[in-house]
Amino acid sequence: MFRINLKIAFRNLVKNRVYAAINICGLAIGLTAFILLLLYINHENSYDRWSPELNRVYQLRERHDFFTPDNKQYWQEVNDSKVAALVRENIPQFKYVTKVDNTWGSGSSIKAGSSDPVMMDYIRDADSSFFKVFDYQFLQGDPVTALNQPNSIVLKQRTAIQLFGTDQVLGKEVKIVMWRTDKGTPMKITGIVAEPDMPESLLFDAIMHTGEKDKDPINYTNFCRVYALAGSDIDTAAVNALLQKTYVDFKKSSFVQRKISFTDVYKTGKTPGLKAIPLKEVHASPPFDISWTDQIKPVIALSVFLLLISVINFVNLATAQSAQRAREVGVRKVLGAFKKQLMVQFLLESAIQCLFALFLSIALVELLLPMFNTYFEINLSFWYSHQLLGILTQLAAVFITITLLAGLYPAVVLTNYQPVAVLKGNYQHGFKGVRLRNGLVILQFMIAVILMISIGVMKLQTSYMADKNLGYNKAQLININxxxxxxxxxxxxxxxxxxxxxxxxxxxxxxxxxxxxxxxxxxxxxxxxxxxxxxxxxxxxxxxxxxxxxxxxxxxxxxxxxxxxxxxxxxxxxxxxxxxxxxxxxxxxxxxxxxxxxxxxxxxxxxxxxxxxxxxxxxxxxxxxxxxxxxxxxxxxxxxxxxxxxxxxxxxxxxxxxIYTSAEDTFQQQLKSSHRLVQMIFLFSIVSVALSLLGLFALSAFMAERKIKEIAIRKIMGATDFQVINMLNRSFLILVALANLVSWPIAYVLINKWLQGFAYRIDMPFMPFLMATFMSMIVSILTITIRARKAAVSNPVEALKYE
Amino acid sequence: MIELKDIEKYYASKGVKSYILRHVSTTIKQGEFVSIMGPSGAGKSTLLNILGMLEEPTYGSYSFMGEDVTTLNERKRIELYRNHIGFVFQAYHLIDEMTVEENIEAPLLYKKVPGAERRSRVADILDRFNMVAKKDLFPNQLSGGQQQLVGIARALVAQPSIILADEPTGNLQSAQALQIMELFKKLNEEEGITIIQVTHSEVNAAYGSRILHLLDGVIKEDVNL
Structure with a gap:
């Protein structure tokens, strides 16, 4: 039974190969975007999960207004270095506390022997507890004692290989120059750690122990990051309450020493604060920027829309095709097929198409990943991902969902055909689901039109930003670090x-x-x-x-x-x-x-x-x-x-x-993130509009086929080709027009929200709305006319000959 | 085998009943070969559909093999199709995407006949109908007569006790039509299969053992030949 159903499914695919190709390609494109997104989300979710020990590691965050872009208070990663001692003494739940440099993006120079110095961004100074908190795998050296002595350094394996060409460098020396006029300190290599196979939020090329981090300055504040390892699983809320209380007491007493009043400092609505957040959540909650989960929300929406459009194409084509299959359903029912068996058969056919689409999209993902990686400055892989099993499970879930979404409704329509109606050879009545199909076409075009309006407005806003006078002259200006x-x-x-x-x-x-x-x-x-x-x-x-x-x-x-x-x-x-x-x-x-x-x-x-x-x-x-x-x-x-x-x-x-940057580059860097979003929406819009039109084309082809007799009769009664084309166009154009009508307010609200995010923005323009509507109508007319013309110019005798 | 009592079928539109069948009562015994005749619109096809449980009568009762089947749920009805009833259609209604062999095999698949037996029964039928050479062809590669042979083969393979045929020769040339009628007669006489056919043709009706003449939904004449 399964085998014969499979065979029939394939024969049907071959028979309707154009529509099958449209279905499969559309789904594949939708799935590709979705899989890429999935890979990205998996990657972002995999930060700081390379060891089970990390479940008990916390990052301390102090609430203050230093280093902030707008002088407001934020929960910051960089804390007063005194926080570490405070936590060590007052919070028994934490077994080890470590202080480690924030690198401030300036980098240090590292030199092995007499070779040229190499600039590295992440050579961090830490106290001796660093590797007690972070469970790095030591290839050489001892994690407990590695940082005990001042002027010792632990290298990542890749750093060692970059500097020496080998990782067998235990006991050798490197010279670290931390700033321009620094004389340089020779450091003894006391350990080599392996690169974790998952991303880390606290990146480092090497961890050194200069001794600076062992003490806290008295007269000024040294800012650094503080991490702590809990002895066992802790109640974060309780620990945070204790942290807050301890911190406020500490602030009060330090103000008393410095003869400043506590209420004076915090009178402007600012409040002191200290909390610990699990390391796993650090990557998802950056102190200033919006987190990646918020950043990719529009992208998630876009991919879901794209997938939706391709699923809609699938459902529409499948229900339109159902007329062809109606007789088969009737025959099978009188041959003794239960509804359930037919259902399984039709779902199987959807599943086969989805499977093709899935394979195609995996190939596309492989093809696109290198581009995707360079564009987003990320390193994703599909087959070599250590989360492959998870990804495959997710893909299986996506596959089942899509199969059900795309196949269930057509299957229900098909299996509900009554044999007595379809076997008489009159399946006009069997042509079901018109209302739903119309609704889906409207939805599809709504998405396409909203996206088109969005790119219009976004293009205007980005060119406004690119051309806006910055107030300073960014040409012929460099900034040396x-x-x-x-x-x-x-x-x-x-x-x-x-x-x-x-x-x-x-x-x-x-x-x-x-x-x-x-x-x-x-x-x-x-x-x-x-x-x-x-x-x-x-x-x-x-x-x-x-x-x-x-x-x-x-x-x-x-x-x-x-x-x-x-x-x-x-x-x-x-x-x-x-x-x-x-x-x-x-x-x-x-x-x-x-x-x-x-x-x-x-x-x-x-x-x-x-x-x-x-x-x-x-x-x-x-x-x-x-x-x-x-x-x-x-x-x-x-x-x-x-x-x-x-x-x-x-x-x-x-x-x-x-190290230097040109002011022009810095400016481009600033525009990059919004540029990326615009380009991405641009790409998604083009694809979704193309898919919608492809669906419309296929649907109009079906319509023309179904109405072939009506067209013939009309022509015999004297209709011109043009009138026939018009007739076919009209039913679809009403849908496209309706979609436009609904899209305008939705697009207005969404885009307005996006524009609100800019302190410097354009007024809501009217042109993109008009253009999107105009474009969607024109392109739809063209698409339908291609097929309608073929139907219109055919000889009516051909259509009426066989009855 | 079949007992119809006071079967009525009408459609009510705007309060006016338009009758298709009125007071149809008859009994058909195992092994009969019945032809239903009458002019267009007499209700022949509707009667056959009711017999085949494809339509339900508005009124009256229908018992099939001693069981009341006037209203039957889909599952039970399909069980009857699997085990007792074979359909033959005027437009053949073969499944286009299946080869001759697969079309014939289809009812056995639903009947869950084991593979080996399935193959031997299909091979038997193909042999009997002289279609072994054509078993891998698709319906659109066959002539109308050949397609109808496949249709009958498909109806027979499940070994039904009754065949319902709606103008089985309506789309065929007369030579092919004769061949089909001979086949029906042979099946009826040699294997005792009950056959009920709707036909326009006096010639075709003559192959049967009994003729029901229908006019405006009423049985006008019931002739045993």
């Missing part, structure tokens, strides 16, 4: 082609905001402060609105004058040039004079509004140590100048390579 050093600056300032060399704490790509409360005309304002060198504002190329920028001509500029940006100026009112404001701090009062107002310039993506900002020059222009050294060139062809700067650099700092 280093601090302002008068000696080095003097060297490169003399180079021909260099116009300005300056430093600032605020430039796109590396922003360090400092909140400050000022008092102006007896009113308090919250401002953001940025420290710059004299030349920073001209180096950026910002525009003066009123007053002047800093200049060496004015001695007081290094003492107490400030420049405001437009947003800050608007906050304070009119005519503020030459006026003064005060900053109060611990019993003292400082007065600053406003000498100029500059246009706002952007240093974050366009999703964030520009903060009201005060620009100050520091004494020597040197304390703004946030690794920004801006160099503006006065020539378009500045590559040779960069070479010259690098030469100067090498002479001064032979053990530390120079």
């Amino acid at each position: 280093t601090n302002y050093d008068e000696g080095f600056v003097n060297h490169i300032r003399r180079l021909p082609g260099v116009q300005y060399v300056a430093s600032t704490t605020q430039v796109m790509g590396n922003v360090f905001n400092m909140p400050e409360e000022i008092s102006y005309q007896n009113q308090n304002y919250n401002m953001n402060t940025v420290t710059v060198t004299m030349d920073a504002l001209p180096a950026l190329g910002v525009e003066v609105v009123n007053g002047r920028m800093f200049s060496a001509k004015y001695g007081q500029d290094t003492v107490n004058t400030v420049v405001l940006n437009q947003t800050a100026a608007n906050l304070l009112g009119k005519n503020i040039i030459a006026k003064s404001y005060d900053v109060k701090s611990e019993n003292e009062k400082y007065t600053f004079q406003i000498v100029g107002i500059i246009k706002d310039y952007h240093n974050e993506g366009f999703d964030k509004a520009v903060l009201p900002t005060i620009y100050k020059v520091t004494m020597l222009g040197g304390t703004s140590s946030t690794n920004n050294l801006l160099v503006r060139f006065n020539t378009v062809n500045y590559q040779p100048v960069i070479k010259a700067i690098e030469k100067e650099w090498r002479a001064l700092y032979p053990d530390f390579p120079m």
Whole structure:
């Protein structure tokens, strides 16, 4: 029985090969997107799961407003280093606590023997407990004692191979240079750890133990990450309550020592906080950005829609085809087939098509993965995935779901045919499911039209962002990843082609905001402060609105004058040039004079509004140590100048390579994420529109076939070809028009929500709506007409001859 | 074998009953070869459909092999199809995607006849109908007469006790029609299979043992030949 059903299924596929191909290809495309998404989700879900021990590892998060893009409080990964001791002493549930460097993205130079130094992003300094908390597999060395001695280092296997060409390097030395002027420290290699087979949220190339992390500074705050290993399974809520209480007590007592009032610090709605989150959740809850689960929500929606469109095609074609199969159902029923048996037969046929689609999509996934990986800067694989079994299970589930979704309704329609009706040879009545099919066509086109409107609006918004005046000149500007050093600056300032060399704490790509409360005309304002060198504002190329920028001509500029940006100026009112404001701090009062107002310039993506900002020059222009050294060139062809700067650099700092980015690249980097979304939606829209049209084409072909007799009779009565084409078009165009009608408000709401996410955005445009409707109608008419014309020009005698 | 009592079939539209069958009562015994005749619209096909349980009568009772089958659930009805009733259609109604052999085999599959027996029974029938050479052809590769032979073979393979045939020769040329009628006669006489056919043709009816003349839904004449 199964074999013969299988045979019949194949024969039917071959017979209706065009429709089968449309079904299978459509489903395959839908499935491909879905599988890629599945792989991505699996990958993101696999962070920090490479050892069962990690179930008991927690990351400590302190709530504070340092290093934040908007001076608001966040639960941050970087904590006051004193938190570690606090946790170790007060929370008995945690067996080990370790402190480890946040790398701040600056990188360290590592040198093996006499070879060239290599820049590595993630050489982290940790205390001796690191490998007691993190269960890395040691290929060489002892996890318990590896970091006991100061100046010891544990390398990842790949790091060792990169540096030495082998991993047999236990006991050898490497020289670590942590910043430009660092003399360098020789470190003894005390361990080699294997690379885990799943991704880690705390990336490292090497973990070193300099001794710095063993102590906490008294007079200032050292920020680092803190992780803890629980002795056994713990009640996170209870531990967090205890952490919070301990932390508040600690803050209070430290304020008493520093003679600051607790209520003063937290009066502006800010609150102290400390909590532990399981390591497994760290990747899914980044401190500032939206988490990946939120990021991919639109993509999930898109893939589901795409899959839905292909399933709709499947259902529509299958029910349309059902007329062909009606007689077979009738015959089988009088031959003694139960409904259930027929049901199984038709589901089997859907399953075969789904299976083909699945195989095709797996091939497509294999084909597309390399592209996908480069595009999303990720490393996914299908067959070599360590989660292959899980993925296959998921695919089996998807396969069953799709088979049921696509096959169940047609199967029900088919098996419900009454033999007495279909065997008389009149299956006009047997042509069921018209209403559902129409509904599905509407749904399909709704999705397509909404996507088309979306790409229209998104294209407009992205080109608006790409062309928007940033407020500074990003051409011929580079940012060297280093601090302002008068000696080095003097060297490169003399180079021909260099116009300005300056430093600032605020430039796109590396922003360090400092909140400050000022008092102006007896009113308090919250401002953001940025420290710059004299030349920073001209180096950026910002525009003066009123007053002047800093200049060496004015001695007081290094003492107490400030420049405001437009947003800050608007906050304070009119005519503020030459006026003064005060900053109060611990019993003292400082007065600053406003000498100029500059246009706002952007240093974050366009999703964030520009903060009201005060620009100050520091004494020597040197304390703004946030690794920004801006160099503006006065020539378009500045590559040779960069070479010259690098030469100067090498002479001064032979053990530390120079790292720089151009302002243009930084800007493109900022646009990247929204660009990606737009491109992805663009791709999905094209595919879904194409699939919808393919479905429409097949459906209209079926319609034309079914109406062949009606067409013939109409032609005999004198209808022209054009009238016949019109007749066939009309029934579908009503559906497409209806779909458009419903799509407009939905698209409006969705896109409006997307636009709200941008602080700088276009007004809702009307054109994309009009274009989408126009396009969907025109393309539908063309699609249907291709098939309808064939039916219309056929000779009516052919259609009427056989009855 | 078959007992119809006061069978009525009508459609009510806008309060007006339009009758297809009225007061049809008759008994058909095992081994009879009955032809139902009458002009178009007399209710011949409806009567056959009711006999084949494809339609239910509006009124009256129908017992098949001593069992009341006037209203029967689908499962029981299909059991009857599997074991007792074979259908032959005017338009043959072979399954296009199946070869001759597979078409004949289909009812046995539903009857869950074991593989070996299935094959031997299909081979037997193919042999009897001289169609061994054509067993791998698809219906559209056969002439109308040959297709109808396959249709009959398919009806016979499950060894039914009754064959219901709705104008089995309606689409055939007269030579082929004769062949089919000879076959029916032989099956009836040699194997004792009850046959009920609807036909327009006096010639075809003459092959049977009894003729029911239908006019406007009423049995006008019941002739034993």
